[in-house]
Amino acid sequence: MREFITGNQAAVRGAIRAGCDYFAGYPITPASSILTEFVREFSNGSGIAVQTEDEIAAIGQCIGAAMAGARALTATSGPGMSLYSENIGLAQMGEVPLVIIDCQRLPPATGGATATGEGDVVFARHVTAGGFPLPVLAASDAASVYRLTYRAFDIAERLRTPVIVLSSKDIALTRQTVNLDLVELAPLTARRRHAGERTFRPYAVDRPADVPAFEPIGGATRVRFTGSIHDEDGLLTIDRARIARKLTHLREKVVANAALIEDVDADLDEKADTLIVSYGTADGAARDAVRRLRAAGEHISHLTLYSLWPIPEKALAAAAGGRMRRVIVPELNIGLYADELRRVVRGAAVESVVRYDGGLISPQALIEHFRDRNAEAVR
Amino acid sequence: MSLLTAVRNDMCYCPGCSHGLVLEQLAQAIARLALPPPRVCLVSDIGCIGTADRYFTCHTFHGLHGRSFTYAEGIQRVRPDVLTIVLVGDGGCGIGTAHLVHAARRGVPIKVIVCNNFNFGMTGGQHSPTTPADALTPTTPAGFHERPFDIAETARISGASFVARASAYDAGLPGLLERGLRAPGFALLEVWELCSAYFVQSNKLTPARLNELAARGGMPFGVLAEPPAGDARPAAPSSPADTGKAASDETVPQPRGPKLPWPGRREITLAGSAGQHIRTAVGALGEIAVACGLHAAEHDDYPITVRKGHSISNLVVDARPILFAGVEAPALVIIMSADGAARVGDLSHLPSSSQVIVASDLPPPATPATVHVVDLDAFARAATRAGVALALLAYGVVRAGWVESEALCAAADAVLSGRHRESNLSALRAGVAAAAAQSPACAASTAGGRHDP
Ligand code: SF4
Ligand SMILES: [Mg+2]
Numbered sequence: 001m002r003e004f005i006t007g008n009q010a011a012v013r014g015a016i017r018a019g020c021d022y023f024a025g026y027p028i029t030p031a032s033s034i035l036t037e038f039v040r041e042f043s044n045g046s047g048i049a050v051q052t053e054d055e056i057a058a059i060g061q062c063i064g065a066a067m068a069g070a071r072a073l074t075a076t077s078g079p080g081m082s083l084y085s086e087n088i089g090l091a092q093m094g095e096v097p098l099v100i101i102d103c104q105r106l107p108p109a110t111g112g113a114t115a116t117g118e119g120d121v122v123f124a125r126h127v128t129a130g131g132f133p134l135p136v137l138a139a140s141d142a143a144s145v146y147r148l149t150y151r152a153f154d155i156a157e158r159l160r161t162p163v164i165v166l167s168s169k170d171i172a173l174t175r176q177t178v179n180l181d182l183v184e185l186a187p188l189t190a191r192r193r194h195a196g197e198r199t200f201r202p203y204a205v206d207r208p209a210d211v212p213a214f215e216p217i218g219g220a221t222r223v224r225f226t227g228s229i230h231d232e233d234g235l236l237t238i239d240r241a242r243i244a245r246k247l248t249h250l251r252e253k254v255v256a257n258a259a260l261i262e263d264v265d266a267d268l269d270e271k272a273d274t275l276i277v278s279y280g281t282a283d284g285a286a287r288d289a290v291r292r293l294r295a296a297g298e299h300i301s302h303l304t305l306y307s308l309w310p311i312p313e314k315a316l317a318a319a320a321g322g323r324m325r326r327v328i329v330p331e332l333n334i335g336l337y338a339d340e341l342r343r344v345v346r347g348a349a350v351e352s353v354v355r356y357d358g359g360l361i362s363p364q365a366l367i368e369h370f371r372d373r374n375a376e377a378v379r
Numbered sequence: 380m381s382l383l384t385a386v387r388n389d390m391c392y393c394p395g396c397s398h399g400l401v402l403e404q405l406a407q408a409i410a411r412l413a414l415p416p417p418r419v420c421l422v423s424d425i426g427c428i429g430t431a432d433r434y435f436t437c438h439t440f441h442g443l444h445g446r447s448f449t450y451a452e453g454i455q456r457v458r459p460d461v462l463t464i465v466l467v468g469d470g471g472c473g474i475g476t477a478h479l480v481h482a483a484r485r486g487v488p489i490k491v492i493v494c495n496n497f498n499f500g501m502t503g504g505q506h507s508p509t510t511p512a513d514a515l516t517p518t519t520p521a522g523f524h525e526r527p528f529d530i531a532e533t534a535r536i537s538g539a540s541f542v543a544r545a546s547a548y549d550a551g552l553p554g555l556l557e558r559g560l561r562a563p564g565f566a567l568l569e570v571w572e573l574c575s576a577y578f579v580q581s582n583k584l585t586p587a588r589l590n591e592l593a594a595r596g597g598m599p600f601g602v603l604a605e606p607p608a609g610d611a612r613p614a615a616p617s618s619p620a621d622t623g624k625a626a627s628d629e630t631v632p633q634p635r636g637p638k639l640p641w642p643g644r645r646e647i648t649l650a651g652s653a654g655q656h657i658r659t660a661v662g663a664l665g666e667i668a669v670a671c672g673l674h675a676a677e678h679d680d681y682p683i684t685v686r687k688g689h690s691i692s693n694l695v696v697d698a699r700p701i702l703f704a705g706v707e708a709p710a711l712v713i714i715m716s717a718d719g720a721a722r723v724g725d726l727s728h729l730p731s732s733s734q735v736i737v738a739s740d741l742p743p744p745a746t747p748a749t750v751h752v753v754d755l756d757a758f759a760r761a762a763t764r765a766g767v768a769l770a771l772l773a774y775g776v777v778r779a780g781w782v783e784s785e786a787l788c789a790a791a792d793a794v795l796s797g798r799h800r801e802s803n804l805s806a807l808r809a810g811v812a813a814a815a816a817q818s819p820a821c822a823a824s825t826a827g828g829r830h831d832p
Contacts, residue, residue: 004669004677022457029683048456053481057449060442060478064422064453067440068461072453090443113683141704174678174704175662177669217438218458220417226432226441235433288703360705 002179007171008075010142011101012037013180014149015073018188020099021047022070024061026054026080029113030169031103034075055083059100063087066096067225069216071153075101078120079110081127088162089128090227092250095160095203095212097191099152104168106358107333115358116169118280119333122340124164125309132247133254135159135261136309138166140283142176147183148263148306154188155261159253160211166308168332170281170360194221204232208249209256255310263306264315272299274326274370275319275348277341279305281360282330282353288363293370300370308337313344324348328369330361382406382416385434391427395575397547398428401494405466406435408556412462419462422451424471426501427574428494431466445475448482451489462490462560469495472530473508479530483537483565490560491567493530494547496574497584504577511596515581527596531569535604540564542604544593547572548586549600563606571600636793639671642781644697646709649768650719653686657715660768661692663795663803664776667787668696670794676704680722689718709733711775712748715755715768717741736775751778761813766806773810784811 005013012034015023023038025031038049048065052058055076062072076084081102091098106112107119124136135155139145145167152163194200194213200221203212212232215221224234229246231237237246254261267290268275278286283304290302303319305312320327327350329338335352342350353369355361383406387399409419419437423429425444432439438461442450447465455463472479472493482489498516499505506516508528515522531544541562543555547570559568571589573579584592593600647664651657658679665675673696680691693706708729713736714720726735726746733748738755753774755767762770777784791807 002669002672004666004675022453024453050452050456052449053477056446057452057478057481060446060449061453061456063442064440064450064455065457066453067450068454068457070453070457086443087446094442114681170678170704174676175665176676176704177674177701216458217420217440217454218417218461222417222436223438224432225439227443228441234439236430284701284703285705291702360703362705362707363703364707 001181002177004175004177005142006033006173006175007139007142007145007167008033008103008173009037010146010178010180011075011149011165011167012041014146015099015153016041016047017185018150018153019071020073020153022062022065022072023047023074024050024052024058024065024072025075026052026058028055028077028080030105030172031075031077031080031101033173034101034103055080056087059084059087062098063091063094063096066098067094067217067223069218071097071157073099073101073149075103077103077105078107078123081120081123085128088134089130091162092128092130092132092134093227093229094225096162097153097156097160097214098162099149099156099165100162101149101165101167103172104166106356112358114169116281116360117332117356117358118166118168118282119336119356120166121279121308121331121333122336124166127164132250133310135161135163135254135307136166137163137263137306138279138308139171139306140278140280140304141171142174143178143180143183144306145171146178146180147185150185151263154186157191158189158211158260159257160214161254166280168281201232202234203230203246205249208245208252210249211253258310259314261307261310262312262315264312265304265306266315266319267302267304268319269294269299269301272301273323274299274328275301275303275324276328276330276366277303277305277316277320278330279308279337281332285361285363285366286330289366289370292363293367298370311340311344316341316344320345320348326351328353328366330354330366332356332361382409382419382436383434384436390434391430393576395573395579396427396500397496397570397572398431398494401492401547401552401570401572402431402434404553405464405492405556408553408560409437409462409464411557412560414462418460419464420451420454420458422447422454422463422465424465424467424475426468426470426499428466428468429471445471445473446478447471448475448478448489448491452482452487455487455489459488464560465489465491467491467493469493469497469507469509469530470499473528476528476533480533480537483534483539483567486538486540486564488564490562491534491565492556492559493567493569494572495530495569496572496578498574498578500574500577504574504581511592514578516578529598531567531598531603534565534567538565539567539604540606541566541602542568543602544569544571544598544600546570546586546589546593546600548589555602558602636667636671636790637786639668639673639782639786639790641668641673641696641698644695644699644701645711645781646706647694647696647711647713647772647775648691648706648709648723649694649713649715649772650689650691650723651715651768652718653681653688653690655690655715656765656768657690658692659799660772661694663769663807664772665694665696667790667794671790673698674701676701678704689716689722691719691722711779712736713771713775714738714741714744715771720744734775734779736771758809758813762806762809763802766802766809769803769806770810770813773807774814777811777814784815787811
């Protein structure tokens with residue numbers, strides 16, 4: 001059914017479709033309507049929605065709830081992400097399946113509550129100490145926020161990790177025409193549970209890239225959860241071999257499963273020597289610009305990134321390899337992801353098109369940049 | 380059966396530390412409740428006492444400093460049948476005061492055991508919020524001159540159902556632990572302890588002196604709050620009510636309208652002030668468009684205080700899917716107030732094919748677009764004050780020739796629903812009528828030397 005809904009409404013629908021039954025959040029523009037929608041959705045007793053005293057409590061409750069077996073979600077904006085930081089590390093170390101939606105707004109600090117900005121794209125990846133990989137997805141409109149929120153739950157469950165879904169003010173609060181029935185969703189993978197007679201060892205894995213079986217706190221099988229460095233029994237350890245094994249596992253389970261996370265849409269033209277790589281709000285402008293340029297007889301390729309971390313290197317190599325000379329990256333920040341792409345894109349010049357005054361990059365701006373063949377790469 | 384895997388002397392605590400003693404008594408109190416271990420979860424905070432989870436055979440959760448209350452609340456809400464115990468020190472109660480206060484206020488049925496030894500043992504004996512007056516610590520070399528934090532009293536005034544304070548060496552401690560664990564709602568027991576490695580060394584504290592300290596500091600031992608007998612305090616609603624209803628991502632089917640012909644991508648900007656129902660009007664037109672087979676995107680611009688200042692709502696309507704939801708060059712700009720005009724700013728970049736409708740009390744903007752001046756009072760008479768924005772929108776889209784009057788009215792009639800259906804319908808009809816009839820009440824004049832078509 002065709003509907004006219006906001007990105008935040010779509011996020012809530014995607015979460016519930018994925019079985020989300022616990023939401024805790026603290027009001028913040030432009031994420032607040034996710035909280036109010038969940039309060040409404042769960043008023044029939046089908047889940048629990050809590051408005052907490054602050055963001056730290058919001059993610060803390062979600063971590064506790066997730067470890068007790070709930071499918072938990074929290075949502076905030078950049079300032080709240082800063083407060084989530086330490087607990088995101090806890091969720092990594094403790095291997096908590098948890099979904100976090102960051103409805104970005106104009107940064108830094110309080111920034112602009114009702115102004116758009118997508119400056120958390122690198123911060124989301126490095127939001128907590130240690131640098132261990134964290135899957136980060138990026139929605140570009142209401143339909144993709146629905147699909148990615150649903151997918152985030154699957155990734156979170158399969159890899160037992162926090163997963164961040166980036167939205168932003170102009171996705172979160174913009175009402176758009178969507179038909180969620182037409183959004184393709186893969187079936188969810190069932191949680192891997194502990195089986196057999198052996199004693200449950202809450203963090204036991206055979207190989208580093210494996211994911212430990214999940215048993216809920218409160219179930220018949222005793223669970224040990226800890227944010228301190230631990231062995232496979234969940235007991236604090238100072239043994240170097242065990243420490244290395246645990247931390248290698250934290251890296252490997254994400255890196256080795258990058259294909260599970262990678263999510264792109266390639267719209268390539270064999271004759272093109274220019275590729276637009278876009279994500280977030282700029283993606284709509286890029287699609288529009290590509291359509292108009294092609295209608296005018298130009299050759300241009302386009303790659304939409306719905307997953308930002310791990311960097312979808314395979315898809316980038318396929319799209320930006322060969323004859324590609326220019327890679328244009330429009331972003332609502334100071335050119336953060338273009339800097340990351342420069343590390344992985346070989347042979348083509350990565351050109352930033354940036355805007356960070358609270359307004360959107362327009363298709364026309366991209367067309368003009370494309371046409372300026374002599375455009376010096378910004379930065 | 381004890382939940383402990385170690386006896387006091389085999390635990391990691393310094394000789395003379397109170398922690399082992401309190402943990403043994405806590406384990407015994409839990410055992411007296413005769414709960415199977417999987418029905419108990421111990422959430423330990425940070426500091427020396429935070430390491431206690433490893434000695435317990437129930438479910439254990441060891442998280443971040445001061446946040447143990449929040450994890451316990453999440454676990455408790457999902458599993459209200461599990462006895463959830465928080466084990467926290469004086470430092471944890473300091474850094475996590477907000478969580479302590481609000482969990483108590485919400486009546487979350489968690490049981491909090493505070494091991495208060497007046498300093499940060501694990502990090503070297505620095506003062507904590509509960510350090511008593513004049514006490515010497517590495518961070519208060521001239522004595523502590525702040526008012527000590529009264530944890531138990533804070534819990535009491537925040538609404539905890541059971542609150543008590545005791546010395547770790549009090550013969551009544553086992554009984555208080557059990558009462559705390561059995562109490563309904565939020566319970567807190569503050570246990571005063573000795574940190575033999577630091578606080579005792581500099582302050583000559585002994586078990587006997589703990590009692591003197593309590594008396595002198597005006598923080599008496601004993602029960603501070605208790606639920607009235609037989610009156611189980613209602614706990615915070617925690618588990619999802621067992622209604623058998625699963626949450627659903629289905630929405631109530633929305634009414635469908637007749638197919639609405641539309642010429643192509645059209646960008647509309649409605650600019651006014653808070654209170655002029657700008658977003659409601661644009662939302663209504665967007666809903667009509669979507670229900671009638673078109674695509675729409677609405678994005679708004681307003682200051683952080685929604686009831687004051689400018690309110691701008693942009694609507695893109697197209698027969699094709701909308702890729703770019705923003706506005707590049709609006710084909711229709713409606714300006715209802717000075718706030719709106721100021722925010723929209725310069726309109727000299729508009730193409731001459733665009734239309735600008737501006738309230739007659741505002742200076743007409745300098746623009747190559749066609750400008751119509753309208754009298755908002757006349758629209759208000761026809762459509763009520765609240766309906767002016769929607770009336771102007773209907774007026775604008777019909778005047779621009781994008782949609783037929785009858786088709787728009789029929790679409791609105793089929794689609795609009797809810798509390799404001801009638802008022803929205805009449806506003807829309809008033810706008811359509813003004814456009815179709817060029818009613819003198821809403822007479823449009825021209826500006827910039829251009830003539831209306
Ligand atoms: S440092 Fe103090 S609190 Fe920590 S174990 Fe030693 S005596 Fe106990
Ligand atoms: Mg202490």
